[in-house]
Structure formats: structure tokens, C-alpha cells
Amino acid sequence: MKELEIKESLENLANKWTIEQSIYDLHLGKRDDVSDFQLVVNGVVFHIPYLVKDKTYVLWKCLWPDCHNCCERQGRLPLTKDDISLISKKMEYESESEFIKKETPISSWNEMSTMNNVITTISMISLKRDAKETEEQDGKPLPCRFLDGCGTCELHPDKPGVCWLYPFSSWMESDNGKPVVHASFQLTGDCPGFYTDKTSQPMMDILQEYSKRIFEYNMSILRTTREKYGFINIVQ
């Protein structure tokens, strides 16, 4: 995502929420003191940004139901094979192939780390966020059609796996031939839930909960690519 787009997203957020200056600067790559603090929770390696000069960790909590910005500005909704099975039934399609034909374009993108390195290149079937969505809108923020007037997802609890993970992105790396799941924050400027703290402790319960979701999601991604529903190139 380009710096200008992130800046616009942050300005949009700042109309309603107070964003700490250090969080604002981190999003825009203006901090030269970011170190990668790694926390392993239930086998998932979380990469938490640590701001060395301030001696603070960048943490996150969800502000829903006051906020549903990630659903109002959704960039894409890639689907695992499990998602396709669940959501096609939820949307009352008689077959998955009919659902795929009517509701899903193909998305392709690079997954970036918080340190702005390309981690993986991915192509997956994705769910239209708007019934008239075009291929050119892939990656561009759109209000999701499943967000109702009360800020609730009409697909919940069968919403796409990526919606359960946000604002984390996750990927697998090979460690001596053994796949290891990693996760870091997506710093796109669309989430007002980031804050700083002197310890990482306030986020431990969230990391416990998300580690299980993230691990399961990656296993689902493996099944998806194995059955040729998507393609992922893992950068070593």
C-alpha cells in the first residue's frame, strides 16, 4: 500500500479517533527506531513493533461496536476452501461452483511485514465486497455489503477467515524444513485500535485468542492451496 493511501486512511480515522503521534509516524514509515519484538504464543510467532527511543510496544485492541472501519473500508476478502463451503451455504447457493461463478473474483497481492518486506505473493478466490465489484477494485477500500446498519456482519459467525484475523496478517516460513506460522499487524491506516504501552502484557489475552485463530487459518490456507483453490509463494 502506498504512503499517500495510508496517509489518507489515517486522516479519515483522525476525524473520529485520537491517533497517537508515534502510531501515526509508524504507519507512514517515519520511525527509524522500530525493532521487531517476537513473542511466541501457542506456536505462532507474533512480530510486535517496539519503539526503541520511546521504550514502548505497539499494541492493539478492537474498538467494536463503536468502530467498524475495517468493514467500511475493506480492501479484499480472500477465501479459503473452508470459507467457500461455509459462505456458499450461508448465501443459499445450491453448489459451490455456482457461488464461485457469481460471487467471487480472483485477487492477487503481496503480503508485507510491519518492516515493509514482501513476505509472500498470493493469488486467491475472493468474495465480492460489493455485488458490482470489478477486478480493478481489488485492494481498493470498499464498504462491505455484509455490514448491516447496526455495525454487525450479516455473515457472522461464517464470515471469511481473514475477517477473524484482522488487523493481523499471517504467513508461514520454513524453519529447517518445518513450517512455522508468523503474524504481524497490518498497518494500513484503517484501524484506530493501535496504542503504545511500556509492556506487552495488556495484549497477552488477545494474543492467546488470536494465536489459535491464526494457526487454524494457516492450516485452512494449506488445504486451500493443496486443492488448487489458491496459490501462495512463500519468500524464504
Ligand code: SF4
Ligand atoms: S479491528 Fe480495528 S477497524 Fe476493525 S472494528 Fe476493531 S478497531 Fe475497528
Ligand code: SF4
Ligand atoms: S464479511 Fe463481515 S466481517 Fe468481513 S468485512 Fe464484510 S461485514 Fe466485515
